[in-house]
Amino acid sequence: MKATAPQPPSAPVANGGKKNPTRIVIVDDHPLLRKGVGQLINNEKDLLVVGEAEDAAKALTAIETSKPDVALIDISLGGASGIELLKNIKARFPKLQVLVLSMHDESVYAHRALRAGASGYIMKQEATEKVLTALRKVLRGEVYLSDRLGARMLNTLVGGRSSTATSPIEALSDRELEVFSLIGQGHGTRPIAEKLHLSVKTIESHRAHIKEKLNLQTATELVHHAIQWVQSERVVGAEAAYSE
Amino acid sequence: MKATAPQPPSAPVANGGKKNPTRIVIVDDHPLLRKGVGQLINNEKDLLVVGEAEDAAKALTAIETSKPDVALIDISLGGASGIELLKNIKARFPKLQVLVLSMHDESVYAHRALRAGASGYIMKQEATEKVLTALRKVLRGEVYLSDRLGARMLNTLVGGRSSTATSPIEALSDRELEVFSLIGQGHGTRPIAEKLHLSVKTIESHRAHIKEKLNLQTATELVHHAIQWVQSERVVGAEAAYSE
DNA sequence: CAAAGCATCAGGGATTCCCCGCATCGCGGA
């Protein structure tokens, strides 16, 4: 329902002749937001929006035709399909830098986005200038993360340093993973203890260890991540399954 | 951290002297989006943005000082308190028209928004021009609804049985839904109480009522369902873009 | 107007959370 490229890819642009500007493609399903970011970016002398897209398919063609230096994409294009798109982009245009925009603070997605090849992760709540900062940082080949998020992810990596960026869930022992999975299926501490014929205290102990390994602060976070994980496992199982 | 009124309320405006323009206040927690909508609106000869706000509290003061004709508010303010703000606004400024912006196609929220006194409901996925259309319609005292949403709500009202098989979630009160949504976003009882400026006891009470209405036995189940629901809501919004 | 529903909060016992510590077992190294 919306035009893919509001400006002709390589024509002189309305925005006062820029010389060798950084070329940017925006992917977001909210026209209003595309307009906002576009406006903001085009106000900069060295940045230029050369394409827009509202979904994954259009994003790929837009990138193909406009050959941007950076893509700014919203991963909340329906949860999974956002990360999917990101992977596709990095597969077909490995040298293209990608800055990920997101609605929420969910570090779950930040982590996955980076693993999928993003160069940065920024929230929509962020001040507008930060988006420009992030854009330029990503362009220089650096990684942009909000301070808080960055700190947390750093010590996740340091704690269980594995250069191949395996998810910290790999670090869980068998028993811990079992408990984690049960939590993700919606079971409470006591039912888990009963199901495994163990003391409630033991389950509490496992939960504590899991929290530590996954760098989680509260029980609520633990449950949230567990459910998320179980969900994503279901999806993985459908395509590239049983790899253990 | 953001200016409440970018332009002096009654001074000649940068945007080419408008005469008696419609005065608009924008409430949204995404600076990028405020920028986008603001830009769009100010390009119109008869419309003028006289204030912005990023949360409920600032929204009320902004409205008080800038005396707008219409308020454009995002009900998914940080995942919460959008409907609440709407009610407050209509309580204190009954004659002010309110157009509600929303991320997704959540007909749940549309229905509630209208009941709470909104004059229109429009999705962020909508084309930019539609926002202007909606704004003008609302200004004339009419109600704006997207075609699809309008149709759906009509036959919900007419035929007692709604097409969407009324999930028990419809039975939740506004406040309860708000709490439910926050739970689904991974927040614990205390953080929710703080975010809503309420007693922990009140949140506990809401949780109890939600459990009752949704027929859930334990707190764990409640959290599980809440997360599931939030997830599914996100997906609904994404599919709306493809489904036509 | 009466009845019902909503939103707010309290008290108090049952559970869970979360910080400690402790024991055993097996495995890989000094």
Next chain:
DNA sequence: TCCGCGATGCGGGGAATCCCTGATGCTTTG
């Protein structure tokens, strides 16, 4: 071999929660 180390299993105890039972206004509705 003996030592450390992680995995597994458990406990104490205080803080926080869950989960009952009310209770009080206020609105909506019949």
